[in-house]
Amino acid sequence: MAKPTPPLQQSQPVHSALSAVNITFLGTASAQPSSTRNHSSLALRLGGDVWLFDCGEATQHQVQRSTVKMGRIEKIFITHTHGDHIFGLLPLLAGRLNGAGGMVDEADETRTVDAANKQPLEIYGPLGTRAYVRSGLAYTHTLLGSPYVVHELRLPTDPPGASTALPPHACELPGRDIPLSDGVWRDILAAPAPSVSVSAAPLAHSVPCVGYVVSEAPVPGKIDAQAYVPHLRRTGTPLSAMRILQQGGCVELPDGTVLQGPARRPGRKIAVLGDTYDPAPIAALAQGADVLVHEATNAHLPGVDPDTKDAETYETLRARSMSRGHSTPQMAGTFARRVGAKKLLLNHFSARYAGNDDVDADARRIMEAIRDQAQGEFGGEVICARDFMSIDVPLPNT
Template sequence: MLSAMNITFLGTASAQPSSTRNHSALALRLGGDVWLFDCGEATQHQIQRSHVKMGKIEKIFITHTHGDHIFGILALMASRLNGAGGMIEEGDDTRAAEAADKEPLEIYGPLGTRAYIRNGLTYTYTNLGAPYVVHELRFPADPPDGDFTSLPLHPSELPTGQNIAQSDGIWPNIFENELISVSAAPLRHSVPCVGYVVAEAPVPGKMDPTQYVPHLKRTGTPMSAMARLQQGGSMELPDGTVLHGPARRPGRKVAILGDTYDAAAIAALAQGADVVVHEATNAHLPGIDPHTKADDTYEGVKARARSRGHSTPQVAGAFAARVGARRLLLNHFSARYAGNDDVDEEAKTIMEAIKALAQQEFHGDVVCTRDLMSIDIELRP
């Protein structure tokens, strides 16, 4: 079981940043490790302002290759992997040789992620002090082996990057270990886009000591046996009594969506999520948002957002309700919605109105996120 699960929002803006919102990025802390989801411009600056530790970043998941979601990745990689500028003389690549024994930074994203990183590092003459590997999630229409580049591997790029094909319309278990798994599904946007679902493995059930301690004391069984029972095991006591540990309970599940106007394809994976992170780029706020046009309607705002591949708070709320989520975290806000609602009354009023729109469709907890907001994800009772 993971000791802790936490989301820190490093950027909550859409398209263009503002003085109160940075480009898209969030950090998911899983125990002692950190995984990034998207990496917009200046993400590494945001990390320096947060409690996220750069050296703990083990994986990066890119939802799509629009610049506001990926322009920060090269700079972050240079910092995270001890990068340096300059030319590498043929036969004298000592940095790459030293890096070979280090664990690679793993990067996942749609077609184009690998080419963007390889070209960017190569043409900026960036040398890295540790390796990286890129796994691409391929859509059915993508070339199975194409990379959008004829450049050779960067000296720090491992050749083990996979091209992962869909299975029944999704990408199941693109990463999995004994504690956590990641699956992905396509989202409808203006370009190929991916949403990710991070699922914790089942965790030990809650122990009621009164069901066990008297039996252990009566038979002289060491109290250390409680640890085995906590894991759901069974044991026979010296007098023949058999004790059964509590049934394991579901672990936590987090659905992190990229830009989308329709996330239906990921609904099955996200079912029962503890947290859904969903964009809410545009909202209709007459009488609240001074930028609202006199002839605007909700349907008009929704249609404009959809035409650009984006959602309203109501669309986000409807998705969270559909999958039975416990909590909805809204992000990717238009630049017209300031992210300083913790100190500015007008911004607070607008964010409360956006929250209320989402709650028209979803009756669970809704949070309008702002940059550097950090939210713990607790196990269900």
Template sequence: MSALSSVNITILGSASAQPSSTRNHSALALRLDRDVWLFDCGEATQHQLQKSAVKMGKIQKIFITHTHGDHIFGLLPVLAGRLNGAGGMIDGVDDPRAQTSALPEDVPPLEIYGPLGTRAYVRHGLTYTHTLLGAPYVVHELRLPSDPQDGDYTAHPPHSYERPGRNILQTDGVWPDIYRDKLVAVSAAPILHSVPCVGYVVNELPVPGKMDPTEYIPELKRTKTPMSAMARLQQGEAVTLTDGTVLHGPARKPGRKLVILGDTYDPSPIARIAEDACLLIHEATNAHLPGIDPNTKDTDSYETVEERAKSRGHSTPQMAGAFATRIRARKLVLNHFSARYAGNDDVDEDARRVMGGIRELAESTFGGEVTCARDLMSFDVGPRREDWPGR
């Protein structure tokens, strides 16, 4: 396979610090064909997975943006559920699940990526809850220049099913290609929040261009070159015919780019690697909605709400829209809403009016498509940039 056939996002939680009856803590699932990657894992993410079409057993990677509880408190339950975990006795005495020597070395670990502290959080949580696992995991940490550049940053020994992780150092202010395979690459960069925070960029690698078989078949037949050469041409490769003629397949075209940000009042450090995103997911914690939100304070203004949001490390819809414009995104999904904004706008008229007002604020600074996240909302990502209308 040379290209992803399906890219889908399911919002598992769209709340900020406080969950509500209509919004869970932050988490989303990215489905790349059959594999699932989670981005953040707030409290009760495991419950949200059970309510969704996302299969727990398909989760291969978990990316944590920062270690605030509303983004990480659900990580240990998901990890234990995904890896067949269970409570055990201290030191696993007489418990066959603690016999890690029986686990084949070629079993791939579940991979976790996050900032400094992620490894210690997972290790200590599993250890002090005496959690036994049925498969391995690994934590890779994205280290800032001000962080320790090596070591685990914890004196506690690794959990019995923990595999050695990488400490990934920055290059020119970003973490390029923290993961890469034949179809997709992931890079990351710091974004500004009240604590160290990361934004992730998921790049589908260049895909085969459109091919007109009538340009190639006559030449293959003329030279009695096997028609199997068409498969190589479709991948953009050059094929030498039996008479020495060289045919070149269509140039490959850029794949889809997804930018998934954590909490931020200024994501400027990621802008360079986020340009031309098909999809930007950006927080919009606070909004000023006079005449729409009955909880709006008479003493507030657009300026005071923005300043208050920034002081807490967060953004308004207008700030999210401005960044979407800056990076030339095609679609903006607003996420991470204050508990005052109900997430049942699909059935409640008051909530629909409020979320419509939030969307319009983002549209005031961004001319593309804007969607407000709702828990268990699921949508496909596309098309690829070269296939955008008007290009």
């Protein structure tokens, strides 16, 4: 009989890979929405769960128009509290948590929330996120049918104990104030998942802003069945022992031979940055990212964009973008090269850049030029996002 034993490195358990990881852009505009781009929001699908990054105006409508399932949204990560990144949060909360308006006679409201037995929807964001949610729900008299919690990522310059003068909403559970440590917020999830962690870092913008890095735990390596099956058959060991080997464990055969499963390989890493003119503080966390999502608000496109002013140069446009806290495609490409990203996804485009480049030739020329500018600095694959674009993130081949 086979003598299966636990994995050799019991202190570093092997986790199965997520069944699927997908990024769907729900909004790719900056500042003003347009007929082809909604305000900022991105859905990250991890297996069956959905995590949103930013929640600009009309995100709830975008979810309804997409393949993203509202009921699957478990966490929302806000990068900063500018309106184009947060104005859609309250409507989405009401939709996700079975919200309703106040009753004529509040005593007639019979719905109760058993918060202790319901998993709350988790919201993460910088200082002000909790106050915004609490005030918005209070002054719109919004009732909810399920609990939520807001965790704030605090900077050393934030006032101690700062929150809001309003009392918590009836469905609000106590959230954490997470301090910056060594320049980053590491492993911020309140209830860490066995296969995914999230860390964050401050970004240079016109207001406090956060970038997030989602990291999958190491997963089982690729297994060559022909390296193991002959040994199992030779010793009469049930082929079910392959399950242990596939997870990186070891199996001792009746003749004393020990078979060791393949070494683990890195899981996926996805970096989602908020608005920024300098993302250097997140560089170490984002190193080697399989996907880097970076803004590219403004571009200098003489001969391509008819709105380009004759007196404008790349240098003057770059300086103007940075003064407003934003990046150009070249800046995004430079940072992607710095961190060794495998793929760069550009978003948060000025309203002057239409998002229907899949059907409009003029829009296509502009977006291709923006892509080429980033690619010239990066050297790797660059994709300019448009609303409802959906991109799978496969496991690395290594």
